Amino acid sequence: MTTWHDYVQATSRLPEWPYPLRFGKVKEVVSDVLVIGGGVAGCRAAISAAQNGATVALAERGNAKRSGAGGSGVDHWHGACTNPCSRVTPEDYTRAVFDSAHGYTSGPVRYISTREGWDTLQEAERLGVQIRDVGDEFKGADFRDDESKLMFAYDYLNRHILRIWGFNIKPAIFREMQRLKVDIHNRVVITSLLTENGIQGNRVVGATGVNTRTGEFLVFHAKAIVISTGSAGRLWSFVPELTASSSMSDMNNCGVGLAIGWEAGAEFACMEQTMPGRLSGFGYAPYSMANAHNTYHGTPIVDANGKEVPWVDGSGNELKSVAERFLPGPKQKFILGDGIGLASYNEEYRNNSLAPDLPERIRKGEFTLPLYADMSRLPEAERRVIFNMMLTNEGKTRVPIFDTFTRAGFDPEADMLQAPVMLPQGYAHSNFWGAGVNAPANIRAQSGGGFLVDWNLRTSLEGLYAAGGAPLFGGGCHGESHTTGRYAGRQAALYARGAAVAKPDKDQIQRELCRAQAPLAKPRDGIGWKEINYAIARIMQDYCGAYKNEQTLNAGLRLMQDLRETELQAAYASNPHELGRLLECHSLISVGELIMHASLSRKASSRHLDFYRLDYPELDPHEWAMLLPIKQLGGQAMIRELSLNHHLEAPYNGDYEQNYRQHCGL
Numbered sequence: 167m168t169t170w171h172d173y174v175q176a177t178s179r180l181p182e183w184p185y186p187l188r189f190g191k192v193k194e195v196v197s198d199v200l201v202i203g204g205g206v207a208g209c210r211a212a213i214s215a216a217q218n219g220a221t222v223a224l225a226e227r228g229n230a231k232r233s234g235a236g237g238s239g240v241d242h243w244h245g246a247c248t249n250p251c252s253r254v255t256p257e258d259y260t261r262a263v264f265d266s267a268h269g270y271t272s273g274p275v276r277y278i279s280t281r282e283g284w285d286t287l288q289e290a291e292r293l294g295v296q297i298r299d300v301g302d303e304f305k306g307a308d309f310r311d312d313e314s315k316l317m318f319a320y321d322y323l324n325r326h327i328l329r330i331w332g333f334n335i336k337p338a339i340f341r342e343m344q345r346l347k348v349d350i351h352n353r354v355v356i357t358s359l360l361t362e363n364g365i366q367g368n369r370v371v372g373a374t375g376v377n378t379r380t381g382e383f384l385v386f387h388a389k390a391i392v393i394s395t396g397s398a399g400r401l402w403s404f405v406p407e408l409t410a411s412s413s414m415s416d417m418n419n420c421g422v423g424l425a426i427g428w429e430a431g432a433e434f435a436c437m438e439q440t441m442p443g444r445l446s447g448f449g450y451a452p453y454s455m456a457n458a459h460n461t462y463h464g465t466p467i468v469d470a471n472g473k474e475v476p477w478v479d480g481s482g483n484e485l486k487s488v489a490e491r492f493l494p495g496p497k498q499k500f501i502l503g504d505g506i507g508l509a510s511y512n513e514e515y516r517n518n519s520l521a522p523d524l525p526e527r528i529r530k531g532e533f534t535l536p537l538y539a540d541m542s543r544l545p546e547a548e549r550r551v552i553f554n555m556m557l558t559n560e561g562k563t564r565v566p567i568f569d570t571f572t573r574a575g576f577d578p579e580a581d582m583l584q585a586p587v588m589l590p591q592g593y594a595h596s597n598f599w600g601a602g603v604n605a606p607a608n609i610r611a612q613s614g615g616g617f618l619v620d621w622n623l624r625t626s627l628e629g630l631y632a633a634g635g636a637p638l639f640g641g642g643c644h645g646e647s648h649t650t651g652r653y654a655g656r657q658a659a660l661y662a663r664g665a666a667v668a669k670p671d672k673d674q675i676q677r678e679l680c681r682a683q684a685p686l687a688k689p690r691d692g693i694g695w696k697e698i699n700y701a702i703a704r705i706m707q708d709y710c711g712a713y714k715n716e717q718t719l720n721a722g723l724r725l726m727q728d729l730r731e732t733e734l735q736a737a738y739a740s741n742p743h744e745l746g747r748l749l750e751c752h753s754l755i756s757v758g759e760l761i762m763h764a765s766l767s768r769k770a771s772s773r774h775l776d777f778y779r780l781d782y783p784e785l786d787p788h789e790w791a792m793l794l795p796i797k798q799l800g801g802q803a804m805i806r807e808l809s810l811n812h813h814l815e816a817p818y819n820g821d822y823e824q825n826y827r828q829h830c831g832l
């Protein structure tokens with residue numbers, strides 16, 4: 167019996183549910199620190215909390231050994247600013263990111279990520295992740311330091327981004343969690359935070375969850391909690407096999423961490439910032455098509471007649487050689503690198519890229535589609551490092567792309583990869599395999615915003631910390647997620663050391679138990695989670711898409727409320743898996759509401775935030791250059807104004823390093 171279809175045809179029935187059902191059973195878990203979400207940030211938070219003497223429980227939606235966006239690997243580690251070859255200090259880097267984001271990012275998060283990023287990576291090395299060219303495979307290459315054997319990406323002069331062999335990084339940190347006796351609860355969808363006396367805005371003292379195999383209800387008691395649940399996919403786009411996050415990301419990441427924080431009364435920043443749904447389900451398998459982005463940075467792109475598309479530096483000057491694609495231009499301080507959660511880059515830090523006027527030149531007939539990636543034009547070491555080293559370590563490319571292509575006879579020295587054929591404007595971004603213009607413009611993605619945290623990575627709620635990519639305002643990419651996880655775990659453990667055990671509120675737990683089990687008792691002629699998810703995505707597309715105004719946003723909020731009170735109440739789940747997905751829909755509605763409230767609060771458009779209000783078209787007026795932290799109490803959204811530079815103002819001091827030293831807990 168090999169497939170589902172074989173089974174159904176042979177037996178004429180559906181298989182039995184394969185796990186024992188424990189609906190109505192309650193399991194209590196007690197620890198000093200609870201980590202919610204076992205991606206790279208969560209696992210690192212758990213390790214660090216345990217190293218700091220805390221007992222730790224971790225709740226993970228999938229299996230923490232491979233779950234999350236980083237579960238399938240990583241080929242380059244950003245922000246290793248204190249590595250022995252780096253010419254960029256954590257402060258240089260933080261200021262570069264802060265200036266590029268026009269202040270709409272978190273200074274503490276960026277500084278902490280780069281101050282401790284190299285230390286975090288060295289810990290990964292001790293856990294079995296290869297971070298040096300120990301086999302001397304690339305000896306003498308421009309991107310290698312022959313003494314330390316470290317290898318660099320994007321900027322071979324300033325050397326703060328490292329190429330690493332990270333295909334096994336998740337299993338390595340998973341093993342370390344097991345060694346440190348972290349109490350790992352896989353297949354659990356967390357559904358709510360518990361607060362002291364059950365009051366919104368109070369200290370966070372626990373969480374509830376449902377096991378998506380058995381249906382068992384879990385109550386976690388903890389003195390401190392770290393939320394690291396990744397991004398909010400499935401919010402703007404969902405048709406069963408076509409999610410907003412595509413095959414690129416993890417379908418379990420659907421904003422639950424943001425939602426439970428919003429329900430508990432925590433404060434968020436920049437939730438109005440979104441970006442095009444470039445990596446939505448309308449794209450191709452990651453890195454399967456020609457492109458010159460990220461892992462493929464530097465790859466020559468040619469047109470149907472073999473004519474090469476020029477590369478330019480961050481100031482737009484044409485580059486003559488392949489070597490220059492990996493060096494800063496004359497007007498640049500250093501190259502920041504792509505994929506660090508930044509919507510725009512100042513000229514001084516911008517990456518080299520394909521000529522940005524490529525769409526126009528295609529339109530005029532200067533380049534003929536289709537385009538191809540021709541790696542045979544690369545120097546041998548560059549070709550080998552991209553194809554044989556990076557593709558075999560980057561997430562989701564080792565087997566689907568490298569193995570499949572190689573087995574099929576693809577030879578990067580002789581063969582070319584074709585780019586998708588798109589409208590000319592699709593070639594404005596060099597990630598051609600993403601959806602580009604093939605995704606409808608109203609499909610957006612959450613971007614940049616998240617929990618507003620202080621220099622301890624503590625949220626506005628006592629006992630609650632945030633780490634990782636999307637749930638953290640200003641979170642970056644893989645290396646940054648490990649690093650903020652490691653830092654937040656340490657802070658949570660330190661807090662837990664001095665904190666009293668708080669009693670969770672019985673009524674709050676009972677209410678959550680009822681909510682979490684209600685869909686099991688609904689009649690089967692109602693609707694299921696997929697229809698609800700589809701409706702949520704439709705509301706977001708129509709009322710909170712690329713352009714919005716007061717009316718569309720208010721209509722969106724009204725429709726979300728209707729959905730919550732009518733269809734969602736009637737929706738059923740026939741097994742623990744469906745129950746988990748349906749409970750995630752509750753969270754998706756909350757995240758949608760949070761984004762729409764945040765969008766209503768900014769009465770101006772902003773190029774920096776990729777945020778366009780039809781009723782307030784003026785772009786980035788001076789008086790709106792601030793954060794608008796938002797929280798929810800008693801169903802009311804509450805907004806305040808906060809200086810973009812607040813992290814260097816009282817009660818903090820004006821220096822990054824001093825703030826770090828005061829708060830880092832080392």
Ligand SMILES: Cc1cc2nc3c(=O)[nH]c(=O)nc-3n(C[C@H](O)[C@H](O)[C@H](O)COP(=O)(O)OP(=O)(O)OC[C@H]3O[C@@H](n4cnc5c(N)ncnc54)[C@H](O)[C@@H]3O)c2cc1C
Pocket residue numbers: 202203204205206207208225226227228233234235236237239240241242243244354355356357394395396397414415416418419420421422423452505560561562633634635636642643644645647648
């Ligand atoms: C294919 C791919 C390749 C990438 N390559 C690179 C790279 O080379 N370099 C780089 O810097 N970055 C890269 N990135 C980005 C990087 O992987 C992410 O930035 C990083 O993994 C984010 O870490 P995280 O722990 O915050 O989130 P994730 O790793 O996504 O982990 C979030 C975890 O939370 C869990 N979760 C969600 N909801 C719940 C819930 N309700 N209850 C319990 N658990 C929950 C999820 O199951 C998941 O395990 C890549 C991403 C992808 C998808």
